[in-house]
Amino acid sequence: MENLLNIFIKSIFIDNMIFAYFLGMCSYLAVSKTVKTSVGLGIAVTFVLVITVPVNYLIYNYLLKKGALAWLGKGFADVDLSFLSFIIFIAVIATMVQIVEMIIEKFSPALYNSLGIFLPLIAVNCAILGASLFMQEREYHNIGEVTAFALGSGIGWFLAIVCLAAIREKLRYSNVPGPLKGLGITFILTGLIAIAFMGMMGIKL
């Protein structure tokens, strides 16, 4: 249990998807204009992460990894399908996003309209695929750890985008030099927040 909590906290603050790895930057920068839409996107991303990462973990460990097919019989014991992982992961993610899109369209048309193009683009949100690839690289021990990691990463992403959106809402009233307006200042802002987050590096949990 303690171990799960460690992974959870670590993936929110220390290995934050945005500030430590820059994953999911495109929608992060584009949707963070108002707090309301960013909350919606943050929730959608967290939700998709919590579903896809454990599913991909199971697929990877029981179908793709070297020796994973051993349960099929002796002949399959050293089949290594891990080169297929990219294409399988992205297929799972695209399917899940389609489902989430249909659910949101049905139950919250307002949210659906305000997310606009970015809902289908969650499928190509680097944070989602990135989390699956990190899962593959870091070799978590069981599905509980993987879920804690996915939930933590999602919440970390959520906090990051809401935080940036709140700052950008205030920023609209400040006197930024012309060429830096919009995108430029947002980049520098994210950089500064990321530097603050670096203070948490090296914390041993």
Added chain:
Amino acid sequence: MSATEKEPLFSAKNIKLLTGPLGKNNPITVQVLGICSALAVTVKLKPALVMALSVTVVVAVSNVVISALRSHIPDRIRIIVQLVVIATLVIIVDQLLKAYAFDVSKQLSIFVGLIITNCIIMGRLEAFALSNKPWQSFLDGVGNGAGYGIILIVVAFFRELLGSGSIMGYPVIQKLGLYSAGYENNGMMILPPMALILVGLIIWFQRSRDKSLIEKK
């Protein structure tokens, strides 16, 4: 159809497709695409070069494939079709890198896989390849890949020079003897946040040169 077929391969319009993304229509600083995987690979110049090259190849080839298939792909499942094409190409690139440039492939770690979700590729497929001919799409892909590459290389150049005091692994600062004069590497440059701030500065520079890019709000 015949009128457009006679269009020369490198007409002024096509050249513009190739050069536009290098400056005025740069994928990173103007279209805000593909920042995700761009910034984490720019600590050193060499991985940045490899990354730029891989992305260019994938963008160009997937643009051609999707453009050639564009009238056969049903609109509703186009995203999955595009992802499958991209993922296949990325697997090929990944396997090639593992075979011929293993150390760079280790340094890039998951970011090779993340080319799949690089918004530049999806963005160009959606915005360009689905409605244009293969040759134009190819030029567009190469142009956008190069535009992405340029930013990557500029950022990586400064980060490696100021952060580790070398260019492509060659210890420039040490050879110039600046260390004995009291110069020290800026450790901050190696940290990820500096990549963001550098891109911010590049945007600032570009937009103050070209006022038409300044955002209204």
